[in-house]
Amino acid sequence: MIWAGVLVASAGCYLLKLAGLSLPPRLLQDARIQRTVPLIPVALLAALVATQTFATGQHLVIDARAGALSVALVAVLLRAPFLVVVVAAAATAALLRLI
């Protein structure tokens, strides 16, 4: 099942890239598309941050991940490199669970 998702999603992502190179420019130059498409990653990434931090399955929870996200937020505001943000968050969660 995971394999099917991996392959279908990969094919979808590739076709989107190819579409940009291949479709007649006027289709994608439409003002509405130009405005809307960049907003989709913003909304999705924010929704991912929220759900991956505060949910276990369908339940809302506050646990070590919330602490980890706070540390990640500080690291992002300090403009830390990607790997530093991720490692700081993971280390925070691990420490909070030890306590």
Next chain:
Amino acid sequence: MASTLSWNQSRRSVIRDALGVAIASGAYALSFGAIATASGLSLLQTVALSVLMFTGASQFALVGVIGTGGSVWAGAATAALLGSRNALYGLRLSSLLNVRGLRRIAAAHFVIDETTAMAIGRDTERASRFAFWATGPILFTFWNLGTLIGALATHALPDPKVLGLDAAPPAAFLALLAPRLRAREPLAIAIAAGVLALICLPFVPAGVPLLIVAMLVGLLGLRRSHG
């Protein structure tokens, strides 16, 4: 003569920049390999994602949704929606690269944030094309090496949760999101999207809040530009 010299110089500087970008994404790929493995993907599935999908945010989204118990299909749909921006990059690049046939088939795989940023804003079309074709394969190599090392290292761990790896995906998404929030409107949309996703979370299967949020922002964007 002078122009040959300066072309050599600009080529060298492009390759230097490409290596810098590729090393940074190699580090980012390390965390992808680790998170994908901790989310339950096999080594082969993890590596296949980096080889075949080759667009970071979508890869993180797919394994993130799977890791928190969402359906593979909700994850796949989220990954594809996140990949929609690459179509706009392709549009920007199509006149610069001017590729047809097999070259277009190959070029498409490399259409991502980093190669677009490297290709646009060069002085000449020749430099843009060189930057695209240099950055793509170099970054692809580092991206996949990073993924492999991250996945192998995590496989060797007895329990990835002890290292807090389950808390890593939200931090990764936050780091991907931050550079997109420099204006007020995206910031407002991000906050609204986060809150809305949590509100619908108890009522729909895991992963589906993401699709609801994407659909609403799509409708909102299309409607507002009408007025």
